[in-house]
Amino acid sequence: xxxxxxxxxxxxxxxxxxxxxxxxxxxxxxxxxxxxxxxxxxxxxxxxxxxxxxxxxxxxxxxxxxxxxxxxxxxxxxxxxxxxxxxxxxxxxxxxxxxxxxxxxxxxxxxxxxxxxxxxxxxxxxxxxxxxxxxxxxxxxxxxxxxxxxxxxxxxxxxxxxxxxxxxxxxxxxxxxxxxxxxxxxxxxxxxxxxxxxxxxxxxxxxxxxxxxx
Amino acid sequence: xxxxxxxxxxxxxxxxxxxxxxxxxxxxxxxxxxxxxxxxxxxxxxxxxxxxxxxxxxxxxxxxxxxxxxxxxxxxxxxxxxxxxxxxxxxxxxxxxxxxxxxxxxxxxxxxxxxxxxxxxxxxxxxxxxxxxxxxxxxxxxxxxxxxxxxxxxxxxxxxxxxxxxxxxxxxxxxxxxxxxxxxxxxxxxxxxxxxxxxxxxxxxxxxxxxxxx
DNA sequence: CCTACCGATCGGTAGG
DNA sequence: CCTACCGATCGGTAGG
Numbered sequence: 001x002x003x004x005x006x007x008x009x010x011x012x013x014x015x016x017x018x019x020x021x022x023x024x025x026x027x028x029x030x031x032x033x034x035x036x037x038x039x040x041x042x043x044x045x046x047x048x049x050x051x052x053x054x055x056x057x058x059x060x061x062x063x064x065x066x067x068x069x070x071x072x073x074x075x076x077x078x079x080x081x082x083x084x085x086x087x088x089x090x091x092x093x094x095x096x097x098x099x100x101x102x103x104x105x106x107x108x109x110x111x112x113x114x115x116x117x118x119x120x121x122x123x124x125x126x127x128x129x130x131x132x133x134x135x136x137x138x139x140x141x142x143x144x145x146x147x148x149x150x151x152x153x154x155x156x157x158x159x160x161x162x163x164x165x166x167x168x169x170x171x172x173x174x175x176x177x178x179x180x181x182x183x184x185x186x187x188x189x190x191x192x193x194x195x196x197x198x199x200x201x202x203x204x205x206x207x208x209x210x211x212x213x214x
Numbered sequence: 215x216x217x218x219x220x221x222x223x224x225x226x227x228x229x230x231x232x233x234x235x236x237x238x239x240x241x242x243x244x245x246x247x248x249x250x251x252x253x254x255x256x257x258x259x260x261x262x263x264x265x266x267x268x269x270x271x272x273x274x275x276x277x278x279x280x281x282x283x284x285x286x287x288x289x290x291x292x293x294x295x296x297x298x299x300x301x302x303x304x305x306x307x308x309x310x311x312x313x314x315x316x317x318x319x320x321x322x323x324x325x326x327x328x329x330x331x332x333x334x335x336x337x338x339x340x341x342x343x344x345x346x347x348x349x350x351x352x353x354x355x356x357x358x359x360x361x362x363x364x365x366x367x368x369x370x371x372x373x374x375x376x377x378x379x380x381x382x383x384x385x386x387x388x389x390x391x392x393x394x395x396x397x398x399x400x401x402x403x404x405x406x407x408x409x410x411x412x413x414x415x416x417x418x419x420x421x422x423x424x425x426x427x428x
Numbered sequence: 429c430c431t432a433c434c435g436a437t438c439g440g441t442a443g444g
Numbered sequence: 445c446c447t448a449c450c451g452a453t454c455g456g457t458a459g460g
Contacts, residue, residue, distance in 0.1 A: 033335075040439090121335035123397075130400075134394075173386060180348075184337060253458090264459095265431095437459105440454085
C-alpha cells in the first residue's frame with residue numbers, strides 16, 4: 001500500500017469503472033448541470049485520467065445520454081410496490097391517500113427534479129433521450145396506475161370508465177402544483193401543504209370515480 | 215438610402231434599442247438557448263456592435279434577467295379576459311370548458327414553454343428571476359382564477375370551499391399531462407386529445423365543485 | 429460606435 | 445510485447 005491510501009500500482013487500475021463511474025458522473029451532472037460539468041471534473045471525481053474516461057465514453061454528450069438512460073431504467077417500475085399496496089388496502093380513501101404521498105415523494109425528490117430539469121433543458125439536442133425518459137419515468141408509471149385503477153373498477157371499489165385518463169388526473173391533482181413550484185426553483189413545498197394537496201386530490205378524485213360518496 | 219436596404223449612415227444609429235433590442239435578444243435566447251446564444255449573435259441580429267450591447271446590458275446574465283422579467287411583466291394578467299368571460303357565461307359547463315382551452319393555449323404555447331424551460335434550467339443561478347417568473351406567470355393567474363371561483367360560489371353557481379385549492383386543481387387537471395409531455399420534448403399534444411383533456415378536467419371539477427350534478 | 433484582441437477555459441487527443 | 449493509464453497540450457471559441 002502506498003502512502004495516504006493511494007492506489008496500489010499493481011493489477012487492476014484503482015479508478016472507478018462501469019456502474020460506479022456512471023454514478024459518479026451522474027452526481028457531477030446533478031450537482032453542476034450540463035454546462036457546469038467538465039470532463040476534467042468527472043475524471044477527477046472518478047480518480048481516472050481523462051483519456052480513460054474518453055475510452056469509456058466517446059464524448060461528453062454520450063456520457064450524458066448514458067447517465068439519463070441508466071437513470072430512466074432504474075426508475076421504470078418505481079411505483080409498483082405502492083400500487084400493490086393500493087390493491088390490498090382495507091380502505092380506498094386511505095389507500096389512495098398513501099399512494100398520492102408516494103407519488104409526491106417520488107416526483108418531488110431533489111435529484112429526480114434536477115434530472116428532469118436537465119432532460120427538459122436538453123430535449124432539443126437529445127430528443128431520443130428525452131423521449132426515453134418520458135416513457136420510462138412517466139408513461140410506464142401512469143400506465144401501471146391505470147391498470148391498477150382498472151382492477152379496482154372490476155372489483156367495483158371505483159367506477160373508472162377511462163383508467164388512463166383517471167390515472168393522469170390523480171397524478172396531476174397530487175403533484176401538478178408542487179412540481180411546478182419546485183421546477184421553477186421555489187424551495188421545497190411545506191410538507192403540511194403537500195399532505196393537504198394529496199388529501200384534496202383524493203377527495204376530488206373520489207367525487208368523480210368513487211363507487212360511494214366520499 | 216444605401217444599397218440592399220442597409221441602414222442610413224446619418225442621424226440616430228440604425229440598430230435596435232430598448233424594447234426592440236429586448237425583443238430581438240429574447241428571440242435569440244428562445245431559439246438558441248442560454249448557452250447557445252452568444253453576445254456576438256445578439257449584437258448581429260440587432261444590427262449593433264457588441265460594445266453597444268454591453269453598454270445597455272453589463273453582462274449576458276443581466277440581459278437574460280431583463281428578458282425574463284420583461285416577459286413576466288407582459289404575461290401577468292393574461293387570463294383576465296378569459297376570467298371575465300367565465301363570469302358572464304350563460305352555461306357554467308361551457309364557460310369552464312372554454313376557460314380550460316384558454317389556459318391550455320396560454321401554457322402550451324411554444325415560446326411560453328421555451329421560456330419556462332430556460333427559467334427552470336437556470337433557476338439555481340437566477341433564483342430571484344425564477345421567483346418573479348413563478349409569481350407573475352403562475353401565482354397571479356391562479357389567484358385571479360381563485361377569485362373568480364369565489365365569485366361563482368357567492369352566486370351559488372359553484373360550491374367552492376377553498377377557491378385557491380380549486381383553482382389549482384382545475385389548472386392541473388387541464389394542463390398537467392400535456393405540459394409534462396411538451397416540457398420533456400415530446401411534440402405538441404394532438405388538439406383532439408387536448409380538447410378531451412379539457413372536457414375531462416371540467417367533468418371532474420364539477421363532480422366536486424358543481425352546485426348541481428354535471 | 430466598431431474592429432481587433434485579450435485572458436481563460438473548454439472538449440478532445442497526442443506522445444510515451 | 446501489450447494493456448492501461450497519465451501529464452501535457454492541442455484547436456477552437458466563449459465572454460468581455
